[in-house]
Amino acid sequence: MRVIKTDIEGVVIIEPEVFGDSRGYFMESFSQRAFDSAVAPACFVQDNRSYSRYGVVRGLHYQKEPYAQSKLVSCVVGKVLDVAVDIREGSATYGKYVAVELSAENHRQLFIPKGFAHGFAVLSEEALFEYKCDEFYHPEAECGIAWDDPNIGIDWRLPKEDVILSKKDATYKKL
Numbered sequence: 001m002r003v004i005k006t007d008i009e010g011v012v013i014i015e016p017e018v019f020g021d022s023r024g025y026f027m028e029s030f031s032q033r034a035f036d037s038a039v040a041p042a043c044f045v046q047d048n049r050s051y052s053r054y055g056v057v058r059g060l061h062y063q064k065e066p067y068a069q070s071k072l073v074s075c076v077v078g079k080v081l082d083v084a085v086d087i088r089e090g091s092a093t094y095g096k097y098v099a100v101e102l103s104a105e106n107h108r109q110l111f112i113p114k115g116f117a118h119g120f121a122v123l124s125e126e127a128l129f130e131y132k133c134d135e136f137y138h139p140e141a142e143c144g145i146a147w148d149d150p151n152i153g154i155d156w157r158l159p160k161e162d163v164i165l166s167k168k169d170a171t172y173k174k175l
Contacts, residue, residue, distance in 0.1 A: 001028075003038045006098045011084050011116065012039055013100055014072075014109040027107060029074070030132070039111050042070060044132040052122045052129070055162040059119015059169065060085055060145040067141040068114040070134045078127030079103035080120040081157050085145065087175065088115035095175055097154055102129075117145050117175075121156040121163075144172035151175060 004013040018027045028034075035042060050058065060083070063069050073082055085097040101123070102108050112118050120129060147156070147165065152175060156163070 001031075001034055001038060006100075008084070008086055008093045008096060008098050010040075010113040011098045012111045014039065014111060016107055016109070018107055029109075030072070035072075040070075040113070042072075042134050044072065044134050046133045046136050048131050048133065048137075050129045051126070053126050053164075054122055054124060055158055055164045056122045056127075057119060057147050057156060057158070057163050057165055057169070059083065060117035060147055060172070061119060062087060062117040062143055062145075063135065063138060063141040064143055065141075067135050067138040070114050071112045071118060071131045072109055073102065073112065073118070073120075073129065073131040074107075074109040075102040075104060075120075076128050076130055077104050078122065078124035079105070080122055080124075080127050080129060082110050082120045083118065083154055083156075084110065084112040085117040085119075085152055085154075085175070086115065087117050087145070091115070095152055097152060099154065119147060121158050123157060144169060145175050146172045149174040
């Protein structure tokens with residue numbers, strides 16, 4: 001696997017090695033040993049999957065301490081714009097974000113460490129999105145930030161009139 005650093009320390013893009021031929025392809029989507037060595041030691045305890053249609057924006061979500069989560073995310077069907085926003089108080093990159101296109105075609109993954117809000121926008125007709133978390137979901141620790149916070153300034157690559165939000169995501173406040 002190839003690890004690509006981003007402009008924010010700790011957030012990395014992972015490109016797995018893909019072996020293709022006339023039958024299709026094979027790839028190792030996760031190896032604990034390789035991940036620990038190349039990215040950071042992690043113990044993932046929960047896998048999640050979401051299915052969404054074009055225009056859906058999920059996020060920006062995070063869990064408060066002591067239940068903060070690191071995530072390893074990928075899109076296995078379709079295409080999304082995946083976003084990680086630095087919400088670590090005192091960080092030199094506080095309020096800055098990394099946006100990466102993840103798709104079934106590029107096989108890329110994004111690792112998002114603790115201290116980041118996370119969200120994605122579906123750019124294709126449909127998307128199947130998967131993520132590994134190193135902490136269990138705790139509803140009492142769940143928080144979010146407004147997807148369209150002008151102080152963050154994310155270009156979600158969707159016309160605003162096409163954006164579909166959950167009721168909860170529509171209520172989140174600015175950072």
